[in-house]
Amino acid sequence: MLEIKNLHVEIEGKEILKGVNLKLEKGKVHALMGPNGSGKSTLANVVMGHPKYTITKGEILLDGQSINELSPDERAKKGLFLSFQYPSEVDGATISTFLRQALNSSRKARGEEPISVLDFHNLLKEKLRLLNTEESFAERYLNQGFSGGEKKKSEILQLAILNPGIAILDETDSGTDIDALKVIADNINKVMGENKIVLIITHYKRILEHVKPDKLSILINGKIALEGNAELVDQLEEKGYGWIEED
Amino acid sequence: MSDLQIVPPSLEEQEVIEINRENYDHYNEERLTYKAEPGLTEELARKISSDKGEPKWMLNKRLTALRVFKEKELPKWGPDLSNLDLSKIIYYMKPDAKKNANSIGEIPEDIRKTYEKLGIPKAEREYLGGSGFQYESESVYHNLKKELADKGVVFLDMDEAVQKYPEKVKKYFMTNCVPINLHKFSALHAAVWSGGTFIYIPKNVKVDIPLQAYFRMNAKKGGQFEHTLIIVDEGAEVHYIEGCSAPQYTENSLHAGCVEIHVMKNARARYSSIENWSKNTYNLNTKRAVVHENGVMEWINGNAGSAITMLYPCSVLLGENAKTDYIGIAYAGEGQYQDTGCKVYHLAPNTSSSVLSKGISIDGGISSYRGIVDIKKGAVNSKSNVRCDGLMLDNKSKALTTPSMDVHENDVKVAHEAAVGKVEEDQLFYLMSRGLSEDEAIKLIVAGYIEPLIKELPMEYAVELNRLIELEIENSVC
Numbered sequence: 001m002l003e004i005k006n007l008h009v010e011i012e013g014k015e016i017l018k019g020v021n022l023k024l025e026k027g028k029v030h031a032l033m034g035p036n037g038s039g040k041s042t043l044a045n046v047v048m049g050h051p052k053y054t055i056t057k058g059e060i061l062l063d064g065q066s067i068n069e070l071s072p073d074e075r076a077k078k079g080l081f082l083s084f085q086y087p088s089e090v091d092g093a094t095i096s097t098f099l100r101q102a103l104n105s106s107r108k109a110r111g112e113e114p115i116s117v118l119d120f121h122n123l124l125k126e127k128l129r130l131l132n133t134e135e136s137f138a139e140r141y142l143n144q145g146f147s148g149g150e151k152k153k154s155e156i157l158q159l160a161i162l163n164p165g166i167a168i169l170d171e172t173d174s175g176t177d178i179d180a181l182k183v184i185a186d187n188i189n190k191v192m193g194e195n196k197i198v199l200i201i202t203h204y205k206r207i208l209e210h211v212k213p214d215k216l217s218i219l220i221n222g223k224i225a226l227e228g229n230a231e232l233v234d235q236l237e238e239k240g241y242g243w244i245e246e247d
Numbered sequence: 248m249s250d251l252q253i254v255p256p257s258l259e260e261q262e263v264i265e266i267n268r269e270n271y272d273h274y275n276e277e278r279l280t281y282k283a284e285p286g287l288t289e290e291l292a293r294k295i296s297s298d299k300g301e302p303k304w305m306l307n308k309r310l311t312a313l314r315v316f317k318e319k320e321l322p323k324w325g326p327d328l329s330n331l332d333l334s335k336i337i338y339y340m341k342p343d344a345k346k347n348a349n350s351i352g353e354i355p356e357d358i359r360k361t362y363e364k365l366g367i368p369k370a371e372r373e374y375l376g377g378s379g380f381q382y383e384s385e386s387v388y389h390n391l392k393k394e395l396a397d398k399g400v401v402f403l404d405m406d407e408a409v410q411k412y413p414e415k416v417k418k419y420f421m422t423n424c425v426p427i428n429l430h431k432f433s434a435l436h437a438a439v440w441s442g443g444t445f446i447y448i449p450k451n452v453k454v455d456i457p458l459q460a461y462f463r464m465n466a467k468k469g470g471q472f473e474h475t476l477i478i479v480d481e482g483a484e485v486h487y488i489e490g491c492s493a494p495q496y497t498e499n500s501l502h503a504g505c506v507e508i509h510v511m512k513n514a515r516a517r518y519s520s521i522e523n524w525s526k527n528t529y530n531l532n533t534k535r536a537v538v539h540e541n542g543v544m545e546w547i548n549g550n551a552g553s554a555i556t557m558l559y560p561c562s563v564l565l566g567e568n569a570k571t572d573y574i575g576i577a578y579a580g581e582g583q584y585q586d587t588g589c590k591v592y593h594l595a596p597n598t599s600s601s602v603l604s605k606g607i608s609i610d611g612g613i614s615s616y617r618g619i620v621d622i623k624k625g626a627v628n629s630k631s632n633v634r635c636d637g638l639m640l641d642n643k644s645k646a647l648t649t650p651s652m653d654v655h656e657n658d659v660k661v662a663h664e665a666a667v668g669k670v671e672e673d674q675l676f677y678l679m680s681r682g683l684s685e686d687e688a689i690k691l692i693v694a695g696y697i698e699p700l701i702k703e704l705p706m707e708y709a710v711e712l713n714r715l716i717e718l719e720i721e722n723s724v725c
């Protein structure tokens with residue numbers, strides 16, 4: 001279980017998260033929604049360990065243990081994965097080179113041998129096929145010059161290869177057309193089976209039609225303002241967030 | 248080189264190559280048969296010349312150079328050289344070893360161990376056509392494959408070439424390529440030069456495996472002033488590799504080598520070097536090529552060591568259709584200032600040049616590109632393409648680019664791009680969130696950054712350079 005307890009977070013002296021409480025359980029799909037600027041990406045980045053944010057109060061607990069002090073790579077080795085809203089670009093490093101290295105570092109953390117070149121190649125091929133993507137995609141430089149949609153595809157390919165225990169997907173649906181969204185959602189469902197934790201951060205209802213959430217939380221102005229089940233999504237679609245803030 | 252295979256190294260190959268810092272940094276006890284007093288005097292220039300039994304004209308050259316050296320001032324631009332005390336440097340040291348042994352067994356044990364640690368015998372067995380090893384001021388080993396010697400290829404220590412090929416040396420040694428009065432350090436070099444390489448490739452002979460020389464400084468406060476003279480006759484081809492290193496001391500040492508390359512009509516030369524001097528070395532080096540009609544000159548220049556490097560390999564495109572390519576990479580860590588770049592003079596019609604340079608700086612290091620492309624009046628239809636980038640791995644470091652273009656002809660095509668960037672926190676976070684350590688993330692970013700350049704290199708060279716940079720990053724991060 002990933003539990004966020006009374007989390008307060010600052011950036012450059014400005015408080016963005018003001019006491020967030022959230023419980024993410026194994027085998028459950030969780031959705032997080034909220035207006036622009038409410039702090040959703042901040043929360044995702046802080047859980048992954050971005051150094052630019054300061055936790056002033058509260059805990060992030062993974063199976064009961066605080067991970068507040070862990071570096072991003074240590075968190076990755078504990079099974080955390082973040083699909084970025086705005087993934088970085090790395091010129092000159094191919095997706096396949098990078099992914100093999102990333103996979104091997106998590107295998108090493110689990111005490112496993114590095115994957116052979118051949119096995120990796122086959123794994124990559126299989127995952128690319130599931131994404132309806134040509135093999136040449138993995139030989140492109142990591143996100144370099146990618147369109148918004150390609151970047152999201154790259155994130156999901158990484159998710160599929162690394163096969164993490166906990167996935168936080170920050171606006172993975174934005175910038176993708178309907179067909180691509182369906183493919184992405186299918187892949188998320190495939191990778192994130194039983195015993196895994198998924199947090200989908202989104203603005204829109206459409207991804208949640210493909211990846212059904214068990215629970216929905218709404219973040220407004222740095223705090224969880226409301227929690228509910230999947231039906232809450234329709235209400236939001238109709239009425240926006242204004243009515244929650246008034247309550 | 249047209250028929251040299253260029254294969255980018257794969258990760259697997261990189262992992263098996265073991266280069267470690269100790270191999271460069273270890274030092275031997277001094278065993279010399281002669282060690283000059285510190286400082287540069289006329290007496291010393293005469294002593295070097297008489298030791299080598301040089302003809303009169305070479306002695307005169309040394310003495311003239313000494314006068315020029317005294318008159319010339321230090322450069323007023325670039326890195327600060329005020330900490331370099333030229334009067335404390337030891338300009339001439341003869342190791343206790345046979346000169347130009349041609350079997351490894353004849354090299355004294357301590358020097359041989361260094362030679363082996365640097366991986367040279369293996370390289371010689373596997374991919375070199377000839378190999379030379381200079382220790383302090385003298386060449387202790389020189390060997391050329393018989394089939395190349397049979398074709399008339401000459402590959403000698405420069406001292407020996409003065410004796411065996413006096414006409415060629417007299418005609419080409421510091422005359423029209425690097426004149427002794429080019430600058431203060433070319434004059435210093437001419438006054439006290441010792442050892443180095445002489446290569447002559449006869450007409451239409453294509454040497455398809457590289458010839459290599461390795462220059463090693465061992466003693467404290469030492470200086471090395473090897474001279475390399477390469478003549479690639481009409482229609483001939485050669486690839487020459489130079490490597491250099493020195494152990495780390497607290498006192499400064501000085502390297503002021505000189506490389507002159509004459510690329511004749513329809514000939515091709517590739518010169519590659521990885522300079523890995525210790526971080527107390529002033530590396531003030533001069534390299535120049537004169538390229539005749541249809542000739543091709545390729546420079547591959549890697550700089551990872553030294554305190555200060557000032558090095559601007561230069562191609563003078565003298566004949567029509569002459570062409571030059573330059574690939575440069577410089578790595579500046581703590582306390583290092585790498586000031587390097589390429590100079591090209593276009594003096595004839597249809598000449599072309601291409602320059603690709605990448606600087607990396609970390610831990611307060613400064614990496615600076617300083618180059619010039621000068622297209623003279625009459626060099627119609629010439630082309631030049633310059634790209635120089637700098638990458639800073641942290642906030643303390645600096646990357647500078649000062650490319651300049653001097654174009655005196657209208658009918659030409661020139662393009663020039665410079666980009667300076669920094670490793671972003673977001674980029675590191677992104678890679679680390681996938682499980683890479685900070686060290687691995689930086690290495691990946693750097694490897695990606697230099698990738699366009701690495702893929703242009705011959706494999707052995709690319710592997711060594713990659714590994715060297717990884718080592719430097721490992722020493723800097725954490």
Ligand SMILES: Nc1ncnc2c1ncn2[C@@H]1O[C@H](COP(=O)(O)OP(=O)(O)O)[C@@H](O)[C@H]1O
Nearest residue numbers: 011012014016035036037038039040041042043
């Ligand atoms: N580097 C920064 N400096 C100051 N404020 C920031 C910085 N980054 C984000 N913010 C602010 O933090 C708030 C939350 O942003 P974010 O977490 O991206 O929201 P969301 O993902 O919900 O749209 C916004 O008001 C944003 O302006």
Ligand SMILES: [Mg+2]
Nearest residue numbers: 040041085171
């Ligand atoms: Mg966001």
